[in-house]
Amino acid sequence: MTRRLGPLGTAALLVGFTASILVRMAIGGAGIARSATAGLVFAGCLAALTLVTGATLGLRPKAVVLGLAGAALLCLPSLVGHTLHPGVRPGGSFAHWAVVVTVVAVAEEAFLRGALYTAVRDLRGETAALLVTATAFAALHLPLYGWGSAPLDFAVGLVLGVLREQTGGWAAPAVTHVVADLAAWGLR
Numbered sequence: 001m002t003r004r005l006g007p008l009g010t011a012a013l014l015v016g017f018t019a020s021i022l023v024r025m026a027i028g029g030a031g032i033a034r035s036a037t038a039g040l041v042f043a044g045c046l047a048a049l050t051l052v053t054g055a056t057l058g059l060r061p062k063a064v065v066l067g068l069a070g071a072a073l074l075c076l077p078s079l080v081g082h083t084l085h086p087g088v089r090p091g092g093s094f095a096h097w098a099v100v101v102t103v104v105a106v107a108e109e110a111f112l113r114g115a116l117y118t119a120v121r122d123l124r125g126e127t128a129a130l131l132v133t134a135t136a137f138a139a140l141h142l143p144l145y146g147w148g149s150a151p152l153d154f155a156v157g158l159v160l161g162v163l164r165e166q167t168g169g170w171a172a173p174a175v176t177h178v179v180a181d182l183a184a185w186g187l188r
Contacts, residue, residue, distance in 0.1 A: 003054045010119040013049060017111065017136060020045035025143045033144040036100045043107035050107070055114035055170070063167045067175025070163050074156060074180040094185055101181045109174035112136055112157075113164040130161040 005013065020042055028038030112133045121129035134157030141153045160173040 004122055005053065005119045007123060009053075010116075010123055013053070013116055013119055014136075016045070016049045017116070017140075020049070021140055021143065028143070036096070039100050039104045043104045046107040046111040050110040050115045053115040053119065055110060055118065060167075060169075060171065063169060063171035064175055066163055066167055067172040068179060070159060070172065070176030071179035071183065074159060074176060075183050097185065098182055102178050105177040105181050106174050108137070108140065109160070109170050109177050112170075113160060113173040114170035117161065117164055117170070126165055130158065130165065133161050133164075134158045 003009075023045060024038045024042035025032060027041055028035035032038055116136065117129045117133050120132045134154050137157030137160065138150045138153040141149055145153075160176060163172040163176060164170060166172070
């Protein structure tokens with residue numbers, strides 16, 4: 001069960017999130033979208049923030065099924081989004097890329113739809129949690145893809161947040177995020 005953080009704890013999560021993005025940018029530099037090291041360090045930062053809150057996975061069959069349905073829904077916008085950002089796929093093998101992408105996507109969902117969502121929901125309700133986490137999802141992608149991707153990333157964040165609302169946990173958004181990202185390899 002996630003601990004109740006209150007306003008200061010929630011603010012600390014947002015500061016930690018911002019610091020994690022800045023660390024990723026410092027490590028990744030101009031090649032941030034291709035930097036496995038930057039992605040994995042970022043994932044580690046988010047995992048640490050998540051662990052502090054006590055967020056747990058709660059994986060159930062319903063979450064997996066809804067997660068897969070969400071991934072199917074997200075693949076259509078991915079076609080559009082990846083058309084805007086050709087050549088972002090990192091070099092190397094699919095297997096190496098898949099491991100990095102999976103670790104980063106799971107860490108993002110554990111933090112955003114697990115720790116942060118719960119903290120904001122406890123303070124301001126479901127709608128605020130949905131909007132804050134969708135905004136944070138779009139913000140974390142700005143250094144990777146620029147402002148042009150912000151509307152699509154915000155929309156994807158909303159879909160992931162609705163999955164969180166419908167299932168009561170972050171497992172379904174994590175499944176959706178991972179499967180959509182893995183499918184994106186073929187869309188690039």
